Amino acid sequence: FKRTDGDDSIAQKTPIGILPKLDGFDLQGLDITNEEIRELFSLDKDFLLNEAEEIREFFNEYVGDSTPNEIINQIDRLVMRIRNYFK
Incomplete structure (x- = not known):
């Protein structure tokens, strides 16, 4: 608590x-x-980066151009947070 x-x-x-x-x-x-x-x-850097890329690929494959920009931006920010965390 x-x-x-x-x-x-x-x-x-x-x-x-x-x-x-x-x-x-x-x-x-x-x-x-x-x-x-x-x-x-x-936390494993390579695992997390791979997961983020798989999320991106999912949206590219199944949602395509209809994917809201904010979702793409969230994925980009996640990748940046992962990279910065493991500097």
């Missing part, structure tokens, strides 16, 4: 939105390691 109370110290901004910080999880009683949590929430 900390995030809903405005406490951003438990989350981090990423190109795809806000993700919880690893130390924000109470893992007591769970059979999961910190490394497994780290892997679950890791």
Whole structure:
């Protein structure tokens, strides 16, 4: 509930939105390691860029010229956020 109370110290901004910080999880009683949590929430630049390109290709193939410019702009901004995040 900390995030809903405005406490951003438990989350981090990423190109795809806000993700919880690893130390924000109470893992007591769970059979999961910190490394497994780290892997679950890791971001891979190549994977994310590929996903963005696949979204673009979907709109090109199935919507074509009818795709609103704002959607194209959102995809472009997503790609820029991904590239900037991994500089």
